[in-house]
Amino acid sequence: MALATLTEHKVWDRTTRIFHWINLLAMLVLIACGVALLNAKALGATNDGKILLKTIHVYAGYVFAINLAWRLVWAFVGGPFARWRSLLPFGKGYMAALKSYVSGEKTSYLGHNPLGRMAVTLLLIALTVQAVTGLVLAGTDIYYPPFGGMILEWIAAPGVDPSTIVPYDRSLVNPEAYEDMRAFRSDFLFTHENNFYVILTLVVLHIAAVVWTDNRHGGGIISAMFTGRKALSEKPEDAID
Numbered sequence: 001m002a003l004a005t006l007t008e009h010k011v012w013d014r015t016t017r018i019f020h021w022i023n024l025l026a027m028l029v030l031i032a033c034g035v036a037l038l039n040a041k042a043l044g045a046t047n048d049g050k051i052l053l054k055t056i057h058v059y060a061g062y063v064f065a066i067n068l069a070w071r072l073v074w075a076f077v078g079g080p081f082a083r084w085r086s087l088l089p090f091g092k093g094y095m096a097a098l099k100s101y102v103s104g105e106k107t108s109y110l111g112h113n114p115l116g117r118m119a120v121t122l123l124l125i126a127l128t129v130q131a132v133t134g135l136v137l138a139g140t141d142i143y144y145p146p147f148g149g150m151i152l153e154w155i156a157a158p159g160v161d162p163s164t165i166v167p168y169d170r171s172l173v174n175p176e177a178y179e180d181m182r183a184f185r186s187d188f189l190f191t192h193e194n195n196f197y198v199i200l201t202l203v204v205l206h207i208a209a210v211v212w213t214d215n216r217h218g219g220g221i222i223s224a225m226f227t228g229r230k231a232l233s234e235k236p237e238d239a240i241d
C-alpha cells in the first residue's frame, strides 16, 4: 500500500496559539474556583475563605477577559485563519461546504472545518457572556474594577466615603440602594452560573470533536495548536496559496 505524502501548511499564527493556551490555563483556574464557590457551604468555607476564592477567581478572570478581548480584536487584524471570515458559520459557500463535510465528501481543511466554525463561534459567544457577567459580578460582589467604584458610589450611605466600604459589611451602605444593587446583580449571577454549564458542555464537545477529527481525518490538529502547522495529504478546501 502506498503511503500518502503529507504536506505541511502554516495555519495558526502565534497570537492565536498564545490565546488558546492562556485561555485554557485561565479557564482551569476559573472552573476550579467556580466549582468550589458553588459548593462553598458543603466545603465548610468561611466568609474569608469565600472572599479569597472569589479574589483568585476574579484575578484569573481578568487574565481570561483581557486575553479574550485581544482574541476578538485579532479576528479583525490577525492572520487569515484567525479572522472572522474563517471563524463564523456563514458567508459565501458555507452551506455547501457544510453539506459536503457532513457527507464525508470534502473533509480536508487547514483552518476550522465547517462544523468547527459553529463550535468555535458558540464558544466565543459563551466565553464573552461569561467575561461580561463576571466583570459585573466582580464589581457588585467584592467591588473590584472596572465597575466596583461605580457600585460603591451607588450603595454608599449619605456622607460615607465609598472607598471605606468593605465586601459583606453593610454598616456603611444605604440599605435601599444595597437591595436595589443586589436585585440588579441577580440576573447577572443567574446568567454567569447557567452559562458555566453551557461552557462545560461546549468544552467537552470541543475536546471530543478535536480528538475525533484528528483520528478520522488526520492533520495533526492537536499538535498544530502548539506548532502552528498542519500536515495534510490532500489539498485543503480553504488553501490560500
Ligand code: HEM
Residues within 6 Å of the ligand: 027, 030, 031, 033, 034, 035, 037, 038, 054, 057, 058, 059, 060, 061, 062, 064, 065, 127, 130, 131, 132, 133, 134, 135, 137, 138, 139, 141, 142, 189, 192, 193, 196, 199
Ligand atoms: C470561563 C470563565 C468563567 C467560569 C467558567 C466561571 C465560573 C463561575 C462559577 C461556577 C461561579 C459560581 C457561581 C455561584 O456561586 O453561584 C462563579 C462566580 C463568580 N465569578 Fe466567574 N467564571 C468565569 C469567568 C469570570 C470572570 C471573567 C470574572 C470577572 C473578572 C468572574 C467573576 C466571578 C465572581 C465575582 C463570582 C462570584 C459571584 C457571587 O457569588 O456573587 N468570573 N464563576
